[in-house]
Amino acid sequence: MIDGRTKLAGVMGWPVGHSRSPMLHNYWCRINGVNGAYLPLPTQPEHFSAALKGLMAAGFRGVNVTIPHKEAAMRLCDDLTDTAKRAGAVNTVFFENGRIIGECTDGTGFCENLIAHGVKIQGRVMILGAGGAARAVAAALLDRGCEVVIANRTLERAEALTAAMQGGEAVSWYDWPALLSGCSLLVNATSLGMEGGSEFDWLPLLSQAGPHLCVADIVYTPRETPFLMAAQSKRLKTVDGLGMLIYQARVGFRVWFGVEPKVDEDTFELLAASLR
Ligand SMILES: NC(=O)c1ccc[n+]([C@@H]2O[C@H](COP(=O)([O-])OP(=O)(O)OC[C@H]3O[C@@H](n4cnc5c(N)ncnc54)[C@H](OP(=O)(O)O)[C@@H]3O)[C@@H](O)[C@H]2O)c1
Structure with missing residues:
Protein backbone atom coordinates (compact mmCIF):
# COMPACT_ATOMS: atom_id res chain seq x y z
CA MET A 1 0.00 0.00 0.00
CA THR A 105 24.95 0.40 -14.27
CA ASP A 106 25.29 -1.63 -17.50
CA GLY A 107 28.92 -2.65 -16.95
CA THR A 108 28.37 -3.60 -13.31
CA GLY A 109 25.26 -5.55 -14.30
CA PHE A 110 27.20 -7.39 -16.99
CA CYS A 111 29.98 -8.37 -14.57
CA GLU A 112 27.67 -9.32 -11.67
CA ASN A 113 25.72 -11.57 -14.02
CA LEU A 114 28.92 -13.31 -15.17
CA ILE A 115 29.99 -13.85 -11.56
CA ALA A 116 26.53 -15.25 -10.72
CA HIS A 117 27.09 -17.76 -13.54
CA GLY A 118 30.41 -18.84 -12.04
CA VAL A 119 32.60 -17.04 -14.57
CA LYS A 120 35.95 -15.68 -13.38
CA ILE A 121 36.52 -12.18 -14.75
CA GLN A 122 40.15 -12.21 -15.77
CA GLY A 123 42.59 -12.42 -18.66
CA ARG A 124 42.15 -11.32 -22.24
CA VAL A 125 38.63 -10.43 -23.34
CA MET A 126 37.35 -9.93 -26.88
CA ILE A 127 34.42 -7.50 -27.14
CA LEU A 128 32.52 -7.29 -30.42
CA GLY A 129 30.96 -3.87 -31.00
CA ALA A 130 31.79 -0.29 -30.11
CA GLY A 131 28.40 1.25 -29.31
CA GLY A 132 27.13 2.52 -25.97
CA ALA A 133 26.69 -0.93 -24.43
CA ALA A 134 30.12 -2.13 -25.60
CA ARG A 135 31.73 0.89 -23.96
CA ALA A 136 30.02 0.25 -20.61
CA VAL A 137 31.06 -3.42 -20.70
CA ALA A 138 34.62 -2.59 -21.79
CA ALA A 139 35.02 0.03 -19.05
CA ALA A 140 33.82 -2.40 -16.37
CA LEU A 141 36.16 -5.16 -17.58
CA LEU A 142 39.12 -2.75 -17.71
CA ASP A 143 38.31 -1.64 -14.14
CA ARG A 144 38.41 -5.30 -13.09
CA GLY A 145 41.90 -5.75 -14.55
CA CYS A 146 41.09 -7.49 -17.82
CA GLU A 147 43.06 -7.01 -21.01
CA VAL A 148 40.37 -5.71 -23.35
CA VAL A 149 40.34 -6.05 -27.15
CA ILE A 150 37.55 -4.37 -29.12
CA ALA A 151 36.59 -5.46 -32.62
CA ASN A 152 34.06 -3.41 -34.53
CA ARG A 153 32.70 -3.38 -38.06
CA THR A 154 33.64 0.31 -38.23
CA LEU A 155 37.23 0.23 -36.95
CA GLU A 156 37.33 4.01 -36.35
CA ARG A 157 34.57 3.68 -33.73
CA ALA A 158 36.57 1.02 -31.86
CA GLU A 159 39.64 3.27 -31.99
CA ALA A 160 37.66 6.26 -30.73
CA LEU A 161 36.33 4.13 -27.87
CA THR A 162 39.75 2.90 -26.70
CA ALA A 163 41.05 6.48 -26.92
CA ALA A 164 38.13 7.83 -24.88
CA MET A 165 38.57 5.12 -22.23
CA GLN A 166 42.37 5.39 -22.30
CA GLY A 167 42.54 1.62 -22.33
CA GLY A 168 42.01 -1.46 -24.49
CA GLU A 169 43.15 -2.31 -27.99
CA ALA A 170 41.09 -1.81 -31.16
CA VAL A 171 41.22 -4.44 -33.92
CA SER A 172 39.49 -4.83 -37.24
CA TRP A 173 36.31 -6.91 -37.54
CA TYR A 174 38.14 -9.29 -39.90
CA ASP A 175 40.90 -10.00 -37.38
CA TRP A 176 39.01 -11.06 -34.25
CA PRO A 177 38.39 -14.74 -35.13
CA ALA A 178 42.15 -15.38 -35.43
CA LEU A 179 42.78 -13.71 -32.06
CA LEU A 180 40.35 -15.86 -30.08
CA SER A 181 42.79 -18.57 -28.96
CA GLY A 182 44.31 -16.35 -26.24
CA CYS A 183 40.97 -15.13 -24.89
CA SER A 184 39.07 -16.22 -21.77
CA LEU A 185 35.86 -14.36 -22.66
CA LEU A 186 34.14 -13.38 -25.91
CA VAL A 187 31.28 -10.85 -25.70
CA ASN A 188 28.78 -9.94 -28.38
CA ALA A 189 27.95 -6.29 -27.68
CA THR A 190 26.72 -5.60 -31.21
CA SER A 191 23.04 -5.61 -32.10
CA LEU A 192 23.61 -8.68 -34.33
CA GLY A 193 21.23 -11.47 -33.39
CA MET A 194 18.36 -9.27 -32.24
CA GLU A 195 14.91 -10.44 -33.23
CA GLY A 196 14.04 -9.27 -36.73
CA GLY A 197 17.70 -8.60 -37.59
CA SER A 198 19.65 -10.08 -40.47
CA GLU A 199 20.99 -13.66 -40.35
CA PHE A 200 24.65 -14.09 -39.47
CA ASP A 201 26.71 -17.30 -39.47
CA TRP A 202 28.90 -17.25 -36.34
CA LEU A 203 30.08 -20.86 -36.28
CA PRO A 204 33.00 -20.59 -38.75
CA LEU A 205 34.27 -17.55 -36.83
CA LEU A 206 34.65 -19.58 -33.61
CA SER A 207 37.10 -22.14 -35.01
CA GLN A 208 40.04 -20.74 -32.99
CA ALA A 209 38.14 -20.74 -29.66
CA GLY A 210 39.90 -22.63 -26.86
CA PRO A 211 37.87 -25.15 -24.80
CA HIS A 212 37.67 -22.80 -21.78
CA LEU A 213 36.41 -19.76 -23.66
CA CYS A 214 33.25 -18.33 -22.09
CA VAL A 215 30.87 -16.74 -24.61
CA ALA A 216 28.45 -14.02 -23.46
CA ASP A 217 25.77 -12.17 -25.42
CA ILE A 218 24.22 -8.92 -24.25
CA VAL A 219 21.34 -9.24 -26.71
CA TYR A 220 18.38 -10.70 -24.79
CA THR A 221 15.59 -10.82 -27.40
CA PRO A 222 15.71 -13.70 -28.20
CA ARG A 223 17.37 -15.16 -25.12
CA GLU A 224 18.98 -17.97 -27.14
CA THR A 225 20.73 -15.99 -29.86
CA PRO A 226 22.41 -17.48 -32.94
CA PHE A 227 25.73 -16.36 -31.39
CA LEU A 228 25.12 -18.40 -28.22
CA MET A 229 23.79 -21.36 -30.20
CA ALA A 230 26.98 -21.44 -32.28
CA ALA A 231 29.06 -21.42 -29.09
CA GLN A 232 26.92 -24.16 -27.53
CA SER A 233 27.40 -26.35 -30.58
CA LYS A 234 31.14 -26.12 -29.83
CA ARG A 235 30.37 -27.08 -26.18
CA LEU A 236 31.56 -23.72 -24.85
CA LYS A 237 30.12 -22.17 -21.69
CA THR A 238 27.57 -19.48 -22.53
CA VAL A 239 25.83 -16.65 -20.65
CA ASP A 240 22.79 -14.89 -22.13
CA GLY A 241 21.91 -11.18 -21.91
CA LEU A 242 18.83 -11.32 -19.67
CA GLY A 243 20.87 -11.49 -16.47
N1 LIG B 1 21.39 -6.99 -21.73
C1 LIG B 1 21.32 -5.69 -21.45
O1 LIG B 1 21.01 -5.28 -20.32
C2 LIG B 1 21.63 -4.69 -22.52
C3 LIG B 1 21.96 -3.36 -22.18
C4 LIG B 1 22.25 -2.45 -23.21
C5 LIG B 1 22.18 -2.86 -24.54
N2 LIG B 1 21.84 -4.17 -24.83
C6 LIG B 1 21.80 -4.62 -26.24
O2 LIG B 1 23.09 -4.41 -26.79
C7 LIG B 1 22.99 -4.20 -28.21
C8 LIG B 1 23.84 -3.00 -28.60
O3 LIG B 1 23.32 -1.83 -27.98
P1 LIG B 1 24.02 -0.39 -28.15
O4 LIG B 1 23.19 0.56 -27.37
O5 LIG B 1 25.47 -0.47 -27.87
O6 LIG B 1 23.80 -0.14 -29.72
P2 LIG B 1 24.60 0.87 -30.70
O7 LIG B 1 25.23 1.96 -29.91
O8 LIG B 1 23.64 1.18 -31.79
O9 LIG B 1 25.79 -0.06 -31.30
C9 LIG B 1 25.51 -1.13 -32.18
C10 LIG B 1 26.80 -1.91 -32.44
O10 LIG B 1 26.48 -3.05 -33.27
C11 LIG B 1 27.31 -3.04 -34.42
N3 LIG B 1 26.60 -3.64 -35.55
C12 LIG B 1 25.32 -3.38 -35.94
N4 LIG B 1 25.01 -4.12 -37.04
C13 LIG B 1 26.13 -4.86 -37.34
C14 LIG B 1 26.44 -5.81 -38.35
N5 LIG B 1 25.54 -6.15 -39.30
N6 LIG B 1 27.67 -6.39 -38.36
C15 LIG B 1 28.58 -6.06 -37.39
N7 LIG B 1 28.34 -5.17 -36.42
C16 LIG B 1 27.13 -4.57 -36.38
C17 LIG B 1 27.65 -1.59 -34.64
O11 LIG B 1 28.80 -1.49 -35.46
P3 LIG B 1 29.14 -0.11 -36.26
O12 LIG B 1 29.80 0.79 -35.26
O13 LIG B 1 30.04 -0.55 -37.34
O14 LIG B 1 27.82 0.43 -36.75
C18 LIG B 1 27.87 -1.13 -33.19
O15 LIG B 1 29.14 -1.53 -32.73
C19 LIG B 1 21.49 -4.06 -28.49
O16 LIG B 1 21.03 -5.29 -28.99
C20 LIG B 1 20.88 -3.79 -27.12
O17 LIG B 1 19.55 -4.26 -27.02
C21 LIG B 1 21.57 -5.08 -23.86
Whole structure:
Protein backbone atom coordinates (compact mmCIF):
# COMPACT_ATOMS: atom_id res chain seq x y z
CA MET A 1 0.00 0.00 0.00
CA ILE A 2 1.31 3.47 -0.85
CA ASP A 3 1.42 5.84 2.13
CA GLY A 4 3.32 8.90 3.32
CA ARG A 5 6.51 6.90 3.86
CA THR A 6 6.64 5.18 0.47
CA LYS A 7 10.04 5.54 -1.23
CA LEU A 8 9.60 6.59 -4.86
CA ALA A 9 11.61 5.95 -8.01
CA GLY A 10 10.78 5.48 -11.69
CA VAL A 11 11.93 5.39 -15.29
CA MET A 12 11.93 8.46 -17.55
CA GLY A 13 11.69 7.79 -21.27
CA TRP A 14 9.71 8.79 -24.35
CA PRO A 15 7.99 6.48 -24.94
CA VAL A 16 8.35 4.37 -21.83
CA GLY A 17 5.54 1.83 -22.16
CA HIS A 18 7.88 -0.93 -23.36
CA SER A 19 10.11 -0.72 -20.27
CA ARG A 20 10.23 -3.83 -18.06
CA SER A 21 11.72 -1.79 -15.19
CA PRO A 22 8.42 -0.98 -13.37
CA MET A 23 7.48 -4.66 -13.36
CA LEU A 24 10.90 -5.72 -12.05
CA HIS A 25 11.35 -3.07 -9.34
CA ASN A 26 7.77 -3.36 -8.06
CA TYR A 27 8.20 -7.16 -7.91
CA TRP A 28 11.37 -6.69 -5.87
CA CYS A 29 9.59 -4.20 -3.55
CA ARG A 30 6.85 -6.78 -2.99
CA ILE A 31 9.05 -9.82 -2.32
CA ASN A 32 11.54 -7.87 -0.18
CA GLY A 33 8.85 -6.18 1.93
CA VAL A 34 9.99 -2.70 0.85
CA ASN A 35 7.57 0.22 1.18
CA GLY A 36 8.45 1.54 -2.25
CA ALA A 37 6.94 2.23 -5.67
CA TYR A 38 8.55 2.49 -9.09
CA LEU A 39 6.62 4.38 -11.75
CA PRO A 40 6.73 4.71 -15.53
CA LEU A 41 7.39 8.42 -16.18
CA PRO A 42 6.68 9.23 -19.85
CA THR A 43 8.56 12.50 -20.38
CA GLN A 44 8.76 14.48 -23.59
CA PRO A 45 12.31 15.62 -24.41
CA GLU A 46 11.47 19.33 -24.09
CA HIS A 47 10.22 18.75 -20.53
CA PHE A 48 13.02 16.45 -19.39
CA SER A 49 15.06 18.99 -17.46
CA ALA A 50 12.05 20.42 -15.58
CA ALA A 51 10.69 16.93 -14.90
CA LEU A 52 13.99 15.60 -13.53
CA LYS A 53 14.42 18.56 -11.18
CA GLY A 54 10.72 18.37 -10.26
CA LEU A 55 11.02 14.71 -9.27
CA MET A 56 13.96 15.58 -7.04
CA ALA A 57 11.94 18.43 -5.49
CA ALA A 58 8.98 16.07 -4.98
CA GLY A 59 11.08 13.70 -2.89
CA PHE A 60 11.86 10.91 -5.36
CA ARG A 61 14.97 8.86 -4.49
CA GLY A 62 16.07 8.79 -8.11
CA VAL A 63 15.21 7.49 -11.56
CA ASN A 64 16.38 5.39 -14.46
CA VAL A 65 16.71 7.26 -17.73
CA THR A 66 16.26 5.65 -21.08
CA ILE A 67 15.94 6.66 -24.73
CA PRO A 68 16.00 9.56 -25.69
CA HIS A 69 17.14 11.15 -22.40
CA LYS A 70 20.53 9.57 -21.71
CA GLU A 71 22.62 12.42 -23.12
CA ALA A 72 20.48 15.13 -21.53
CA ALA A 73 20.70 13.34 -18.18
CA MET A 74 24.48 13.32 -18.40
CA ARG A 75 24.52 17.09 -19.00
CA LEU A 76 22.12 17.81 -16.13
CA CYS A 77 23.98 15.80 -13.48
CA ASP A 78 25.87 17.74 -10.79
CA ASP A 79 28.24 14.79 -10.38
CA LEU A 80 29.04 11.62 -12.28
CA THR A 81 30.37 8.45 -10.67
CA ASP A 82 33.73 7.21 -11.96
CA THR A 83 31.89 4.37 -13.72
CA ALA A 84 29.58 6.80 -15.54
CA LYS A 85 32.56 8.92 -16.61
CA ARG A 86 34.40 5.88 -17.94
CA ALA A 87 31.29 4.52 -19.67
CA GLY A 88 30.45 7.95 -21.10
CA ALA A 89 26.78 7.37 -20.27
CA VAL A 90 24.14 7.74 -17.55
CA ASN A 91 21.22 5.34 -17.14
CA THR A 92 20.58 5.71 -13.40
CA VAL A 93 20.21 8.88 -11.33
CA PHE A 94 20.37 9.27 -7.56
CA PHE A 95 19.08 12.40 -5.82
CA GLU A 96 21.34 13.11 -2.85
CA ASN A 97 21.08 16.26 -0.72
CA GLY A 98 19.68 18.33 -3.57
CA ARG A 99 22.29 17.09 -6.04
CA ILE A 100 21.77 14.96 -9.14
CA ILE A 101 24.29 12.10 -9.30
CA GLY A 102 24.66 10.15 -12.57
CA GLU A 103 25.61 6.48 -12.67
CA CYS A 104 25.90 3.89 -15.45
CA THR A 105 24.95 0.40 -14.27
CA ASP A 106 25.29 -1.63 -17.50
CA GLY A 107 28.92 -2.65 -16.95
CA THR A 108 28.37 -3.60 -13.31
CA GLY A 109 25.26 -5.55 -14.30
CA PHE A 110 27.20 -7.39 -16.99
CA CYS A 111 29.98 -8.37 -14.57
CA GLU A 112 27.67 -9.32 -11.67
CA ASN A 113 25.72 -11.57 -14.02
CA LEU A 114 28.92 -13.31 -15.17
CA ILE A 115 29.99 -13.85 -11.56
CA ALA A 116 26.53 -15.25 -10.72
CA HIS A 117 27.09 -17.76 -13.54
CA GLY A 118 30.41 -18.84 -12.04
CA VAL A 119 32.60 -17.04 -14.57
CA LYS A 120 35.95 -15.68 -13.38
CA ILE A 121 36.52 -12.18 -14.75
CA GLN A 122 40.15 -12.21 -15.77
CA GLY A 123 42.59 -12.42 -18.66
CA ARG A 124 42.15 -11.32 -22.24
CA VAL A 125 38.63 -10.43 -23.34
CA MET A 126 37.35 -9.93 -26.88
CA ILE A 127 34.42 -7.50 -27.14
CA LEU A 128 32.52 -7.29 -30.42
CA GLY A 129 30.96 -3.87 -31.00
CA ALA A 130 31.79 -0.29 -30.11
CA GLY A 131 28.40 1.25 -29.31
CA GLY A 132 27.13 2.52 -25.97
CA ALA A 133 26.69 -0.93 -24.43
CA ALA A 134 30.12 -2.13 -25.60
CA ARG A 135 31.73 0.89 -23.96
CA ALA A 136 30.02 0.25 -20.61
CA VAL A 137 31.06 -3.42 -20.70
CA ALA A 138 34.62 -2.59 -21.79
CA ALA A 139 35.02 0.03 -19.05
CA ALA A 140 33.82 -2.40 -16.37
CA LEU A 141 36.16 -5.16 -17.58
CA LEU A 142 39.12 -2.75 -17.71
CA ASP A 143 38.31 -1.64 -14.14
CA ARG A 144 38.41 -5.30 -13.09
CA GLY A 145 41.90 -5.75 -14.55
CA CYS A 146 41.09 -7.49 -17.82
CA GLU A 147 43.06 -7.01 -21.01
CA VAL A 148 40.37 -5.71 -23.35
CA VAL A 149 40.34 -6.05 -27.15
CA ILE A 150 37.55 -4.37 -29.12
CA ALA A 151 36.59 -5.46 -32.62
CA ASN A 152 34.06 -3.41 -34.53
CA ARG A 153 32.70 -3.38 -38.06
CA THR A 154 33.64 0.31 -38.23
CA LEU A 155 37.23 0.23 -36.95
CA GLU A 156 37.33 4.01 -36.35
CA ARG A 157 34.57 3.68 -33.73
CA ALA A 158 36.57 1.02 -31.86
CA GLU A 159 39.64 3.27 -31.99
CA ALA A 160 37.66 6.26 -30.73
CA LEU A 161 36.33 4.13 -27.87
CA THR A 162 39.75 2.90 -26.70
CA ALA A 163 41.05 6.48 -26.92
CA ALA A 164 38.13 7.83 -24.88
CA MET A 165 38.57 5.12 -22.23
CA GLN A 166 42.37 5.39 -22.30
CA GLY A 167 42.54 1.62 -22.33
CA GLY A 168 42.01 -1.46 -24.49
CA GLU A 169 43.15 -2.31 -27.99
CA ALA A 170 41.09 -1.81 -31.16
CA VAL A 171 41.22 -4.44 -33.92
CA SER A 172 39.49 -4.83 -37.24
CA TRP A 173 36.31 -6.91 -37.54
CA TYR A 174 38.14 -9.29 -39.90
CA ASP A 175 40.90 -10.00 -37.38
CA TRP A 176 39.01 -11.06 -34.25
CA PRO A 177 38.39 -14.74 -35.13
CA ALA A 178 42.15 -15.38 -35.43
CA LEU A 179 42.78 -13.71 -32.06
CA LEU A 180 40.35 -15.86 -30.08
CA SER A 181 42.79 -18.57 -28.96
CA GLY A 182 44.31 -16.35 -26.24
CA CYS A 183 40.97 -15.13 -24.89
CA SER A 184 39.07 -16.22 -21.77
CA LEU A 185 35.86 -14.36 -22.66
CA LEU A 186 34.14 -13.38 -25.91
CA VAL A 187 31.28 -10.85 -25.70
CA ASN A 188 28.78 -9.94 -28.38
CA ALA A 189 27.95 -6.29 -27.68
CA THR A 190 26.72 -5.60 -31.21
CA SER A 191 23.04 -5.61 -32.10
CA LEU A 192 23.61 -8.68 -34.33
CA GLY A 193 21.23 -11.47 -33.39
CA MET A 194 18.36 -9.27 -32.24
CA GLU A 195 14.91 -10.44 -33.23
CA GLY A 196 14.04 -9.27 -36.73
CA GLY A 197 17.70 -8.60 -37.59
CA SER A 198 19.65 -10.08 -40.47
CA GLU A 199 20.99 -13.66 -40.35
CA PHE A 200 24.65 -14.09 -39.47
CA ASP A 201 26.71 -17.30 -39.47
CA TRP A 202 28.90 -17.25 -36.34
CA LEU A 203 30.08 -20.86 -36.28
CA PRO A 204 33.00 -20.59 -38.75
CA LEU A 205 34.27 -17.55 -36.83
CA LEU A 206 34.65 -19.58 -33.61
CA SER A 207 37.10 -22.14 -35.01
CA GLN A 208 40.04 -20.74 -32.99
CA ALA A 209 38.14 -20.74 -29.66
CA GLY A 210 39.90 -22.63 -26.86
CA PRO A 211 37.87 -25.15 -24.80
CA HIS A 212 37.67 -22.80 -21.78
CA LEU A 213 36.41 -19.76 -23.66
CA CYS A 214 33.25 -18.33 -22.09
CA VAL A 215 30.87 -16.74 -24.61
CA ALA A 216 28.45 -14.02 -23.46
CA ASP A 217 25.77 -12.17 -25.42
CA ILE A 218 24.22 -8.92 -24.25
CA VAL A 219 21.34 -9.24 -26.71
CA TYR A 220 18.38 -10.70 -24.79
CA THR A 221 15.59 -10.82 -27.40
CA PRO A 222 15.71 -13.70 -28.20
CA ARG A 223 17.37 -15.16 -25.12
CA GLU A 224 18.98 -17.97 -27.14
CA THR A 225 20.73 -15.99 -29.86
CA PRO A 226 22.41 -17.48 -32.94
CA PHE A 227 25.73 -16.36 -31.39
CA LEU A 228 25.12 -18.40 -28.22
CA MET A 229 23.79 -21.36 -30.20
CA ALA A 230 26.98 -21.44 -32.28
CA ALA A 231 29.06 -21.42 -29.09
CA GLN A 232 26.92 -24.16 -27.53
CA SER A 233 27.40 -26.35 -30.58
CA LYS A 234 31.14 -26.12 -29.83
CA ARG A 235 30.37 -27.08 -26.18
CA LEU A 236 31.56 -23.72 -24.85
CA LYS A 237 30.12 -22.17 -21.69
CA THR A 238 27.57 -19.48 -22.53
CA VAL A 239 25.83 -16.65 -20.65
CA ASP A 240 22.79 -14.89 -22.13
CA GLY A 241 21.91 -11.18 -21.91
CA LEU A 242 18.83 -11.32 -19.67
CA GLY A 243 20.87 -11.49 -16.47
CA MET A 244 22.69 -8.26 -17.37
CA LEU A 245 19.33 -6.51 -17.61
CA ILE A 246 18.34 -7.80 -14.17
CA TYR A 247 21.67 -7.22 -12.42
CA GLN A 248 22.05 -3.68 -13.78
CA ALA A 249 18.65 -2.84 -12.24
CA ARG A 250 19.85 -4.10 -8.86
CA VAL A 251 22.34 -1.23 -8.54
CA GLY A 252 19.58 1.41 -8.57
CA PHE A 253 17.25 -0.61 -6.35
CA ARG A 254 19.97 -0.98 -3.72
CA VAL A 255 20.50 2.80 -3.48
CA TRP A 256 16.88 3.98 -3.81
CA PHE A 257 15.22 1.41 -1.56
CA GLY A 258 18.10 0.43 0.74
CA VAL A 259 17.82 -3.33 0.16
CA GLU A 260 19.88 -5.78 -1.89
CA PRO A 261 17.17 -7.52 -3.95
CA LYS A 262 17.38 -11.26 -4.36
CA VAL A 263 17.89 -12.43 -7.94
CA ASP A 264 16.40 -15.90 -8.26
CA GLU A 265 14.85 -18.11 -10.92
CA ASP A 266 11.48 -16.36 -10.40
CA THR A 267 13.10 -13.02 -11.28
CA PHE A 268 14.45 -14.49 -14.53
CA GLU A 269 11.12 -16.14 -15.30
CA LEU A 270 9.20 -12.88 -14.69
CA LEU A 271 11.36 -11.02 -17.20
CA ALA A 272 11.59 -13.89 -19.68
CA ALA A 273 7.79 -14.31 -19.69
CA SER A 274 7.29 -10.59 -20.38
CA LEU A 275 9.62 -10.81 -23.38
CA ARG A 276 7.92 -13.84 -24.95
N1 LIG B 1 21.39 -6.99 -21.73
C1 LIG B 1 21.32 -5.69 -21.45
O1 LIG B 1 21.01 -5.28 -20.32
C2 LIG B 1 21.63 -4.69 -22.52
C3 LIG B 1 21.96 -3.36 -22.18
C4 LIG B 1 22.25 -2.45 -23.21
C5 LIG B 1 22.18 -2.86 -24.54
N2 LIG B 1 21.84 -4.17 -24.83
C6 LIG B 1 21.80 -4.62 -26.24
O2 LIG B 1 23.09 -4.41 -26.79
C7 LIG B 1 22.99 -4.20 -28.21
C8 LIG B 1 23.84 -3.00 -28.60
O3 LIG B 1 23.32 -1.83 -27.98
P1 LIG B 1 24.02 -0.39 -28.15
O4 LIG B 1 23.19 0.56 -27.37
O5 LIG B 1 25.47 -0.47 -27.87
O6 LIG B 1 23.80 -0.14 -29.72
P2 LIG B 1 24.60 0.87 -30.70
O7 LIG B 1 25.23 1.96 -29.91
O8 LIG B 1 23.64 1.18 -31.79
O9 LIG B 1 25.79 -0.06 -31.30
C9 LIG B 1 25.51 -1.13 -32.18
C10 LIG B 1 26.80 -1.91 -32.44
O10 LIG B 1 26.48 -3.05 -33.27
C11 LIG B 1 27.31 -3.04 -34.42
N3 LIG B 1 26.60 -3.64 -35.55
C12 LIG B 1 25.32 -3.38 -35.94
N4 LIG B 1 25.01 -4.12 -37.04
C13 LIG B 1 26.13 -4.86 -37.34
C14 LIG B 1 26.44 -5.81 -38.35
N5 LIG B 1 25.54 -6.15 -39.30
N6 LIG B 1 27.67 -6.39 -38.36
C15 LIG B 1 28.58 -6.06 -37.39
N7 LIG B 1 28.34 -5.17 -36.42
C16 LIG B 1 27.13 -4.57 -36.38
C17 LIG B 1 27.65 -1.59 -34.64
O11 LIG B 1 28.80 -1.49 -35.46
P3 LIG B 1 29.14 -0.11 -36.26
O12 LIG B 1 29.80 0.79 -35.26
O13 LIG B 1 30.04 -0.55 -37.34
O14 LIG B 1 27.82 0.43 -36.75
C18 LIG B 1 27.87 -1.13 -33.19
O15 LIG B 1 29.14 -1.53 -32.73
C19 LIG B 1 21.49 -4.06 -28.49
O16 LIG B 1 21.03 -5.29 -28.99
C20 LIG B 1 20.88 -3.79 -27.12
O17 LIG B 1 19.55 -4.26 -27.02
C21 LIG B 1 21.57 -5.08 -23.86
